[in-house]
Amino acid sequence: MIRSVSAAAVLVTAFSAAAQAAPQAGAVIGNQAVATYENTAGDTITITSNTVETIVRQVAGxxxxxxxxxxxxxxxxxxxxxxxxxxxxxxxxxxxxxxxxxxxxxxxxxxxxxxxxxxxxxxxxxxxxxxxxxxxxxxxxxxxxxxxxxxxxxxxxxxxxxxxxxxxxxxxxxxxxxxxxSNGAIIELVKSMVAADDNANNRIDAGDLVTITLAYSSTGLVDATNYKVTDVLDDGLAYVAGSARWSDASGALNDSNSFSDVDATNGSGNNIFWNFNDDDTVDFSIDRVASGRTGSVTFQARITSAADAGVITNTATQTVEGTDFPSSNTATIVVDAEFEVDIADQSPNASMTSGTDDGTSGDDIVSETTNVYQGGVIRQEFVITNNSNQSDSLSVSVLDDSNNTYPAGTTFRIVGADGITPVIGSVGPLAIGESAKVTLVATLPSDATPVAASTTSTPTYQVYLETKSDASGASDTSVAAFMGAVLASSVDLENDVTGSEGDGANPRDGSSNPWVVSEDSTQTTPSLGIAPGDAYTFEMNVQNNGGTSDSYNISLANPLPAGWTVEFRDASGSIITNTGTIPDGDTGTFSVIVTPAEDAVAGDTEVDIQVQSAVSGQSDRIVNAIRVRNIYDVSIVSDQAVQASPGGVVDIAHTITNNGNVTITSGTISASGFSNFSGAIFRDVNNNGAVDAGDEVIDNFDDLPSGLAAGDTLSVIYRVQSPSTGTAGVSEVATLSLGETLNGTGSDITPGDNTVEDTITIVTGDVTLEKYQYIDADCDGTVGTFTKTRQDVEPGQCIRYRIVAENTGAFAATNVEIFDSAPAYTAITECAGDCDAAMSPSGTPTFTSTSISGTYAEVLPGGSVDLEFTVEVDN
The missing domain is CATH 2.60.40.10 (Immunoglobulins)
Structure with missing residues (x-):
């Protein structure tokens, strides 16, 4: 059918990628240190340093x-x-x-x-x-x-x-x-391979002709006698019979000759012996190549289907009087990447054929002639093939275009070779030339108009299937042609509700709405409905009008959302999947119990219920709906106790969660309770746990660009500043509250989790953390000047870090511990003893190649401690 072929030439040059352990020029090396300490109140405080950065400088190699x-x-x-x-x-x-x-x-x-x-x-x-x-x-x-x-x-x-x-x-x-x-024989052998686009498809690929030339030159002072050349062709090349020629004579060389038979003689009386072996080895021998003489043997080969995309290399060997001389250069040709895919009723070589095709094999059409009933299923098997010259995975899809003549409401599924498992994503990878089977499953709507079987070449229905190469997008299409009749349904599924039963074939009411909506048969009161997690039952009747007894499988024609469940039960309450036998003209009953997910969103969700005869395929559907009412529920966590220095600022992080099923677009977010302290609530825009220039003060959900969607969380930071006149031990409690009225009219169903309390206590301890660096170019412990500014470093050089913790408060800080880690592209080193890790004023750090820490029992007010270590940049 319609095929798109993509040829992606593989660019092969003299370049090859070499593994680079060293960071590339311009890479940024940098990180922050972390420290913890205990204040006079016994609280553990965590602080971070500034970030120091190092830029990798370009080095030659x-x-x-x-x-x-x-x-x-x-x-x-x-x-x-x-x-x-x-x-x-x-x-x-x-x-x-x-x-x-x-x-x-x-x-x-x-x-x-x-x-x-x-x-x-x-x-x-x-x-x-x-x-x-x-x-x-x-x-x-x-x-x-x-x-x-x-x-x-x-x-x-x-x-x-x-x-x-x-x-x-x-x-x-x-x-x-x-x-x-050398005054003896010297002979140079140069091999070349030139490929021609014989297929005229703008690429070099299978079937194209390659001209191979073995050029020899006797550059020594004496003749080269008994000169022999052997060339073993790659598996991707097949010798072309009768193509060998010698530059010194006319006519083709005889492939069947052995070295005992002369193939040709030149004007100087020198003989050539040519031989081709079935293992794709070519040999030729010349009894004498005079000094100063040059010549060549040319033959041809075709690129085989076994040639994968990429480079084909070949080298020829040579001897003079049985002594090895240097081999030829390595000659190459590039087989272009070719992407071609096929979908049809059989594979291109007819080794795999559709098991459902009722038409002519090889016509690229999968025909199905069996009649189906309204709501019935049509299954058509296709064969997809990777005709590329490298492995590839193929996707398969239904083209919903003007070629699709199936009735509206038809659903299509594609399943794998087992006829059951849905194809999710792509099929493969498929090797070169490998085929696989997929089946198109078309389910007609139960209200499809009955039609007679086709008596012409025009199908009753048709749709195109397309397969695409994942690697290139190359594509091919084939036709799914249904030639049978659509018979009127003879089973009627109804609701056991007067006025909304759904008589006949139409699965919806006359206005394209569901027949029954839970809790609201009028479909006009959105406030009504069931809560998430609550079950609702639809009572159903099945009328068998088919002329004989029959039983019907019960299922959902379309799946419910994730987390929803459905059960089918008979009159005794037993779970069933089939109605059991219903005599002709009789009616069976069953119940459909649907339970929305605990986090189900507000609104109507359709429940598409289907019964289908396992024998005749006759089926009918009813579309009902579950209405889930709006649930408003927000929460904030959690209570925190923090410390601040007099006049200091502290950031307290909280998380607000929308536990309901409605996006919250309005509702207050407030703080109260302070008398001497002050604070504001910020939206942590970049979720880094700190107030930045881009963070915004908020006091209502309407400050959010799109509100807070169901199930989403919002990170907020309550920034509090203590009074400068505060004394140690003074504390205040702030209450952060979320309004119970949401979106103007909604009421939070669990208001008890709408508040948190933050306790802020003034302490006099305060520790700061600063990080510095310098470059130790030779990794020998050479002392440099520490700085916070960006530095340049080369692979193989070292960076010396210093982290300084200073107590700027009025009371001692105890159990001060500094942590740091080796940045990307580096490892901690002691330079064989020249750049040992060190603590000051005393102590021994604990470290590995990736992390380091040091602990100090006490840092007095005004005092400081530091940790130094060295990392080496990968080389």
Whole structure:
């Protein structure tokens, strides 16, 4: 049908992500210390310090790989590959240089760098480079050094290759390359793979043709005899029979020949022997490659369906007279990520087929011809397939568009392969080419208009199903076609209520309302209703008009809200799920007991009751409703006792909860009881437990932007200031109250939890906490100047912290304990004894790599104690 295919090319470059233990440049390191103490009243007070912050500075880092050895002929060239990796914590570029060590018997000439961004062993351009492009942390860049030997060179020489950071020229790494002048055979092998978009779909994927070239060059002073190359193809590549060609001769090489049969001869009388094995190994042997000669063997392969998205690599090996020579470079092609999905009556390879399709297999339509009754269920099974070249999960949904001709009120569900379990989210992950079954379950409304079966290609009803790739959004659709008849229902479910019984097929009254609403059959008095958690019973009748005896399963056509319960009971009070057998023309009875959740919101909730014959599928529905009345109930917690210094300020946190089922939009929030103290109630906007500039004074729920929704909580802070003339021991009690009249007319049902009492006592003890820092760059205990201001630090450096607790009150503070922890990207260290954690004036702190604490028995008025420790930044 209608298919959308998404091709997401996998960008594969010479870059690869390297794990970075160190924090990235610009990361913020910082935290606060905490202390507790006891005042003269024996109360435990908790205080926090200021926050100190440290910014991670960019540092350079580089690795160069790897040392390379090669042979070179006098006057010849060698090509030496290397890879530069940025192991710093920020973007950087690197200057490239190479120098001879003059330890050998010859001087290499013209050592030149060329880019090899795809790291295939072949320079990308003829333009020399002296630096890399800008590399992100962990990224790599390939390069080739072209070395040219003098014509009279001999012996062995080494060269030092250096990559230096442009951020910090002192940050370098080196490799040592070794070149040996050889008068023997030297042969270089370069492999390339070039993929063509044969499928013309703007991507490289299965079925596309890859041209593979094995180019050899005899650069030694003597001929290379008995030269052999072996290339084992990746599983994602399949050799194309008859595609092999030798540059020195015309015509195809014979795939079936062995090394004992000559495939071709060039103008110099040299022979090539070509062989292809069924295990996707290709070999060729040339009896002699003259010095100075170059040539190539080219063949083709196709990308197979087994090729996953990503990089395919291949390297060929070579020998001369049975002696191993350096392998070729690693050639690569990139298989683009391709996302294609399928939903139909069978899988694309017909290995899985719909079990319900009454139509033609393979026409992408699932047909159902069995007749159903009004309110009946139509089940149609579909097959979904992941045709992508990587695993993927697929979602399935019903398209409610102009193609949907099912009657209004039809409900659709999608279940899994077992035909029962609902599909929640997506199916999968499915492997490449893997299929799965899903079933569309369509339940007709019980008042669906009866229609005859279709006698044409136009379905009675149809709807489109769509499957989508989770990874890309690629999609496909298929048709669910119902060709059968809709028969008139022959069962009637009614309320046992005169005037609202619901005769006939319509599940609602003539005005689209429920037939019966609990506690209010007139549907005009919203104040009536039942309380959350209270049960209500609907009495029901079932009339069997089907011509034969039948029994009917009882269920809800649509689920109730979470927390609601429903029971079906017979006349004896037993719980049932089926009416039992009802003779033709007779009526059965049962009760529906619905209990709203304890936190049910106010308003009407529909109860959609359905009976359905397990034999014929005949069904009927009645929609009633439960009206839950408005419940107003707010509470505040809890009583607190706090201390304040003379003229001091204390913040007291409380939580207000809406325990009812109505959003509270008005109602007083007040405080009373003070004579000398003063205070105000603030809404803690950011919920941090402290009054900030953005917090707002409130005295009514109407100060809240949207009121307080049912079940929600509100954090408030009662900020109290004591009089400056207050003396130790003086206390006052404030009462915080929530009004009992809510939303203008509602009354709180539990007013006993609408108040709390806060006791504020003046004490003379007062301790402050301050935190400071400096950078110990070498982690050797070097003393610096402590400051509260932001500092810069590098990975591997250390930060020394000091936390100072000072008693600014008039009485001693006892059991003072300071706590702190290592911030993110750091660990506590003692620098092998050079930066020990310390307490002053005395004591020994307790610490691990992540936390530290120190306890002081007493801090006298005007006195202070401190805790010092060091953390090392990850490197």
């Amino acid at each position: 580089v690795t160069l790989t790897s040392d390379t050895s090669d042979n070179i002929a006098p006057g010849g060239k060698a090509f030496l590959p290397h890879i530069v990796t940025n192991v710093g914590n920020g973007a950087d570029a690197f200057t490239l240089s190479v120098s001879e060590n003059d330890t050998g018997a010859f001087d290499a000439q013209n050592l030149v760098f060329y880019p090899d961004a795809n790291m295939d062993g072949v320079a990308d351009s003829a333009t020399p480079i002296t630096e890399t492009p800008l590399l992100a942390p962990g990224e790599q860049f390939g390069l080739i050094i072209e070395a040219t030997a003098g014509s009279t060179a001999s012996g062995t020489d080494t060269m030092t290759v250096t990559a230096a950071s442009q951020l910090d020229s002192g940050t370098t790494d080196t490799n040592t390359d070794t070149l040996t002048v």
